Amino acid sequence: MADRSADTLVDGHADARSVEAGLDALDTAPQLPPRPGLGRVLVRSVLPPVVFLALLVGVWQIAYVAEVKPPYALPGPADVWSTFLETVADGRALEAVWVSVSRGFVGFALSLVIGTLLGLLLWSSRWVRAAVGPIVSGLQSLPSVAWVPAAIIWFQLTDAAIYTVVLLGAVPSIANGLLGGFKQVPPLYDRVGRVLGLGAAGRMRHVLLPAALPGYLGGLRQGWAFAWRSLMAAELITYSPSLGLGLGQLLNVGRELSQMSLVITSIVLILVVGIAIELLVFAPVERRILRNRGLTVGG
Amino acid sequence: MATRDLTADQAVATDAAPAVRVTGVSQVFEEGRPPVLDRVDLSVAPGEFVCLLGASGCGKSTLLNLVAGLLPPTAGTVQVAADRPALMFQESALLPWLTAGGNVELALRARGVAKAERRAEAERLLGLVNLSGSEGKRVHELSGGMRQRVALARALAQDSPVLLMDEPFAALDAITRDVLHEELVRVWQQQGLTVLFVTHNVREAVRLGQRVVLMSSRPGRIAREWRIDISHPRSIEAPAVGAMASEITAQLHREISRHG
Ligand SMILES: Nc1ncnc2c1ncn2[C@@H]1O[C@H](COP(=O)(O)OP(=O)(O)OP(=O)(O)O)[C@@H](O)[C@H]1O
Numbered sequence: 001m002a003d004r005s006a007d008t009l010v011d012g013h014a015d016a017r018s019v020e021a022g023l024d025a026l027d028t029a030p031q032l033p034p035r036p037g038l039g040r041v042l043v044r045s046v047l048p049p050v051v052f053l054a055l056l057v058g059v060w061q062i063a064y065v066a067e068v069k070p071p072y073a074l075p076g077p078a079d080v081w082s083t084f085l086e087t088v089a090d091g092r093a094l095e096a097v098w099v100s101v102s103r104g105f106v107g108f109a110l111s112l113v114i115g116t117l118l119g120l121l122l123w124s125s126r127w128v129r130a131a132v133g134p135i136v137s138g139l140q141s142l143p144s145v146a147w148v149p150a151a152i153i154w155f156q157l158t159d160a161a162i163y164t165v166v167l168l169g170a171v172p173s174i175a176n177g178l179l180g181g182f183k184q185v186p187p188l189y190d191r192v193g194r195v196l197g198l199g200a201a202g203r204m205r206h207v208l209l210p211a212a213l214p215g216y217l218g219g220l221r222q223g224w225a226f227a228w229r230s231l232m233a234a235e236l237i238t239y240s241p242s243l244g245l246g247l248g249q250l251l252n253v254g255r256e257l258s259q260m261s262l263v264i265t266s267i268v269l270i271l272v273v274g275i276a277i278e279l280l281v282f283a284p285v286e287r288r289i290l291r292n293r294g295l296t297v298g299g
Numbered sequence: 300m301a302t303r304d305l306t307a308d309q310a311v312a313t314d315a316a317p318a319v320r321v322t323g324v325s326q327v328f329e330e331g332r333p334p335v336l337d338r339v340d341l342s343v344a345p346g347e348f349v350c351l352l353g354a355s356g357c358g359k360s361t362l363l364n365l366v367a368g369l370l371p372p373t374a375g376t377v378q379v380a381a382d383r384p385a386l387m388f389q390e391s392a393l394l395p396w397l398t399a400g401g402n403v404e405l406a407l408r409a410r411g412v413a414k415a416e417r418r419a420e421a422e423r424l425l426g427l428v429n430l431s432g433s434e435g436k437r438v439h440e441l442s443g444g445m446r447q448r449v450a451l452a453r454a455l456a457q458d459s460p461v462l463l464m465d466e467p468f469a470a471l472d473a474i475t476r477d478v479l480h481e482e483l484v485r486v487w488q489q490q491g492l493t494v495l496f497v498t499h500n501v502r503e504a505v506r507l508g509q510r511v512v513l514m515s516s517r518p519g520r521i522a523r524e525w526r527i528d529i530s531h532p533r534s535i536e537a538p539a540v541g542a543m544a545s546e547i548t549a550q551l552h553r554e555i556s557r558h559g
């Protein structure tokens with residue numbers, strides 16, 4: 001090994017360190033600006049949809065006053081609002097939301113487990129992927145409402161029939177999302193895992209799964225959307241007192257009574273639940289995952 | 300020391316056991332195509348710093364992957380005096396969902412370091428590459444040079460006596476690279492590592508190596524090698540480094556023009 005005096009080592013070393021510190025300071029991105037204040041947030045992301053909604057209600061009111069359709073077919077915003085207050089007051093709104101959301105969560109949780117296992121199976125076996133993969137992809141584009149008649153024949157008007165439809169809607173998306181996430185993992189990461197000495201299980205847990213997370217999350221999000229849609233379709237068709245009053249069933253009550261304001265109230269509730277889950281669950285999780293990896297695009 | 304033997308039948312008895320010994324290694328990726336590596340022999344003594352030099356595509360990364368055990372050789376044997384050599388990849392290969400500290404800790408975890416000790420050890424290793432206080436930074440918050448230093452810390456976390464490096468500084472600007480050269484030489488001397496360093500930059504090879512090995516292209520073979528007897532600390536601008544580099548560059552040109 002080379003010889004040299006201790007002095008040059010220390011000097012050269014200290015020198016390099018200060019150069020390096022300067023470079024690091026230059027290279028590092030400046031601190032992010034402070035989080036925008038509440039006022040800015042309100043103006044930027046709350047105000048626009050509220051304004052748009054107000055416009056929409058305005059147009060609706062005009063259409064109502066102009067009697068584009070007879071009032072029984074197109075009630076005004078005020079009628080719908082009072083029906084909404086009624087359903088809240090008599091507890092039907094809350095009951096319907098609770099019944100549907102709890103069914104949705106149970107169905108989604110089941111789909112999550114089954115879809116994830118199916119995705120892992122598809123990934124781990126080339127044969128299964130070749131044999132089952134195309135069918136899973138095909139199922140993704142089959143509207144799950146097509147399963148409702150079959151589910152009713154198999155399970156009559158029971159929760160089992162509803163869950164069957166929900167599962168057939170959500171499982172393919174979740175399995176495909178996970179598989180797609182795996183496929184997009186750069187092979188380099190797996191080699192990193194091997195160089196570090198991780199075994200197959202360790203690589204799965206510490207490398208492959210985290211690397212596939214964005215694709216998996218996309219699958220979960222789509223899976224939830226499909227589960228919710230399938231649930232509404234199933235509830236709408238399997239209308240029976242034994243199944244309780246979900247949002248789909250509430251919609252059916254409105255149709256049978258020819259009470260358009262109740263129909264619109266139900267549609268709005270279904271929409272609100274969908275938006276709430278998206279905003280409260282998926283959007284924050286996704287934002288966090290993407291931000292951690294530096295994948296967020298500005299704006 | 301454990302010896303990893305890729306084709307046991309051809310194991311060779313040695314007197315002074317080298318840290319890395321590649322014997323008659325050939326690599327064919329596709330049947331019918333000429334081999335990427337053709338009967339390569341290379342041995343690196345314990346504690347030695349060897350630079351592997353060659354034109355783009357001559358098979359340097361392939362050879363390093365073989366030594367790292369990521370690829371079984373088509374023919375020949377690879378012996379490494381370490382359970383698992385540490386490897387720094389050509390591309391920045393940090394895992395983006397982990398912090399700088401998390402990347403280093405994963406290597407410690409894979410090595411079986413107890414959970415309680417990982418954090419402190421990761422901090423020590425990041426300090427070694429002059430990155431104290433950056434444990435919590437995300438990969439995307441680091442500059443290219445800082446990323447390569449984290450990658451170096453992660454490689455050191457493997458605590459392997461053999462360190463393989465695949466053009467680790469190729470994408471960096473000259474000043475950052477200078478600083479990292481200094482850093483690397485310091486770590487090599489402090490830890491008594493055996494380093495096999497791949498580059499296509501002749502000056503870099505002369506700046507760092509005790510020995511520079513030149514590979515020819517298509518098929519990849521060992522063409523020539525030089526001892527570099529310039530004492531450390533060396534500067535990449537030193538006349539002695541420049542003179543040696545010109546000599547090697549001339550030879551490299553001859554190697555390349557054979558294909559013209
Ligand atoms: N997995 C592979 N399958 C087929 N061909 C490969 C594979 N890996 C490498 N090669 C080929 O082997 C040759 C050598 O590749 P290698 O990456 O080892 O070159 P290199 O010397 O590292 O080049 P560079 O300096 O550009 O990194 C190239 O022609 C490449 O196309």
Ligand SMILES: [Mg+2]
Pocket residue numbers: 359360361389465466
């Ligand atoms: Mg290469």
